[in-house]
Amino acid sequence: MNIFNQSLKLLSSIAIASLTLIAAFNLNAAEQMSLSQLESAGTSQSQLPNAALESGTFSKQGRSGTLLPGEMSAAELLPSSEVGLPPPYGANLFAGGYESERLDGLNDDYTIAPGDKVSIWLWGAINQSEVVTVDNQGNLFITNVGPVYVADVKASQLNSYVSNKIKEVYKKSVEIYVNLLTATPVSVYISGSVIRPGQYAGIASDSILYYLKRAGGIDSERGSYRSIKVLRNNKVIQNIDLYDFILTGYLPKFNFKDNDVILVERQKATVVVSGSVRAPFRFEFLENQATGSQLAKFALPLAKVSHVGVVGDRADGPFSVYLPYNEFKSFELKDGDRLIFNDDIRAQVIDIxxxxxxxxxxxxxxxxxxxxxxxxxxxxxxxxxxxxxSIYIQRKSVAKKQKEMIDQSLERLERSVFTAPASSDGEAKIRAEEGKMILEFTERARKIVPLGKVIIADQGQVANIRLEQGDVIHIPAKTDLIHIGGEVLMPQALVYNAEATIDDYIAWAGGYSERANYEQIMVIHPNGMIDLDAYGTLKPGDQILVLPKVDTKFLQSVKDITQIIYQIAIAANVAT
Incomplete structure (x- = not known):
């Protein structure tokens, strides 16, 4: 009874797990929508699933990189409607580790501030050298000269500025050299929609990207990449739009001071873009709406784009619309819209x-x-x-179909072997050994690449078929050779002999190998046709292919394996 109860529990667990897998599969299938369904949506008012407007899958970026113990990921924190969205445009600005590769701050645009150290040399009529610190009033106190006000003087102008002040005392016969040694760190506050708001130390000339990276970067779900303010004494002294930096490389230069505040404002209206574009991201507008042409400047649609699908919400409810690209340029986009750029005009020209x-x-x-x-x-x-x-065509669609048929046959073979019942331990061992051999065979067979031959010529007549994109028209060269391959000892090419038979050519190729099946010999003609009659008439350019023999003593699925070998030989002109 205990064994029965344990078995019942085991079966219940398996059933629950199976139902879970089936439910998951059905859910994934339900979330998918083909492009044709989107096209058929037209201007209907029904809202399309989110997955219809997503190209591929996007890895969700966490808000702080490595999660702390007990911390929830971004996907867990966000509402279900936000999960799976592409990252915002510009999110990769904070992916690098450049905050650890900072400069020393002594660039030409740096302005002198209290605490900076300056080295001064005088030689000639007087010899003097000293290192002076800028005091709280912004002065350098130079021996025998007195205070010199240098606050807000650029580093590139410091030498000439101080030299002129000293020359007011030493008017001649004195050479002067002034150099900024160190810059005083400043303390900057970072607030708003960033990962780690707080107070950070840096150099006054450090860029705003440096400080934002120190704070973990902009929060990709709440923060704005287009509205960043720098405040000094509660007044805005700089407005920064990072889209300008991403597109043109423009980033305003200015020097921070103690107690400056970097404020990252809330994210403004956004739209999600996917499809045939170079930048499939989530884009932010400066206003509550924007036109299609304004968005295209950032998304960079490919030249082949002909239509754009838009799904979103308006005052009267959900809507979806499918527009030609020219009409989309003047279409007004709103917050939350989802767009897919599509090349929906079929090519009128094909390549052969x-x-x-x-x-x-x-x-x-x-x-x-x-x-x-x-x-x-x-x-x-x-x-x-x-x-x-003997012209023939190699067609991709035919090769794909041949590959599908071979894979289906291999799957049926594997199922038949691994689900076959065993009546005894001895038979189970035989089945296990047979399974290993079948796996080895199917693994090799799946690597075969079909040629996709379309036979169009027979006895000098060539069919006038319609061509398809990517067709390869093969015109064989006239030859005096016969090719022998497959299960022979020495596969090679031999000169055609009108009086020789297939047995003669096989003998000249060293004879059959140990695995050869004497009854399975194929003759492949230059036009792609296959002759299974081993005693048929040979012509120059023919290929003789000797197929392998399946050992009936060990394998039960001889018929299935033989059928697959035939399929592979016909599809790829090789013996497996």
Missing amino acids: QIDGSYLGPSYFAVNKNTRLHDLLAHIQIDKNLADYQ
Whole structure:
């Protein structure tokens, strides 16, 4: 009874876990929306799911990098509607560690402040050297000269300014050199929507980015990257828009003083951008609304963009609209809008590649309705070199379908092996060994890349099929060789002999290998057609492929494996 109860609990746990997985899968599927659904939305008033306007997945940035014990992540703190949004435009400004690579503050624009140390040398009629500290009144007290007021003098002008003052006392025969040695640290307060507000020490000439980085950067969910103020004595002395720095590199230069306050204001109206743009971020407006053209300056849509989908809320409720890009430029965007930039105009021209034996260009741009014969009329060949009656096409869609069919067959094979019941311990061991061999086979088989051949020529007749984007038209070269591969001892190419049979060519290639299946020999013709008749007529350019034999003594799924081997041989012209 205890064993029965334990088994029942185990089955219940498995069922609950399975239901959880199924629920999670259904949820993910429900959150996804295809582009065609967005296109069909048009100007309907139904609100689209958030996932419809997100391109890919965005890693959510925490508000303070490494979480402390017991601290919640940003994704946990935010409302569910905010989770999964892309980072704000400019968030990577605070990703580096440049706050630890600061300068010493002695740049040309630095202004002298109380506490700075200045070195003064005089030589000639009098020899004198001393290091003087700027006092609280902004003066340097120089021996035999007296106080010299230097507060707010730029470092680049300090030498000439002090020298002129000294020359008022020593009018001739004295040379003077003045140099700023050290700059006095200042204490700056950082407030508003930053990660770690508080008081920070730095140099007066340090940039505002340095101080913001010291405070952990701007809070990406609450803080504004466009409205940052510097206050001195409760008055605004500088307004900073970091978008100007990101776009043009412009950052206003000024010197901080003790007790200055950096105030990062609340985030203004924002919109989320995804799709065919170079900058898929969350963008902030200076006002409560902006036009599409103003947003495009930051988002940088790709040249192929033709339409823009907008989802949001207005006074009369949720709405969605799908606009041509030209109309979107004058469209008024509001806070919370979500945008997807889309290339929704189908290409009228397709690219076709020519391969094999031909003359002239290898790429052609043709109308999407072009058929094969129309293009062949413009391809030059040398009839003595090109086997133009054996043309075939390599098509990506066909290769993809072949790959899908092989993968499906491999999955069925794995299921049949790993779910087969075992009636005894001995049979279970055999199944385990068979499973290892099947896994090795399927692993190798999945690496096969199908060619996607489309057979269009037979007995000198070439089908006039419609071309597709990315087609490769292969014109085989005339050859006098026969290629032998697969399960032979010495795969190689041999000169065509009209009187030789398949057995002769295999004998000339060293004969069959130990794994060869004598009854599974394929002949692949230059036009891509495959002949399973081992005694068929050979022609120059044919490929003889000897397939491997599946050992029936150990493997139960011989039929399935044989079918997969045939699929691979046909799709990729190789033996696995």
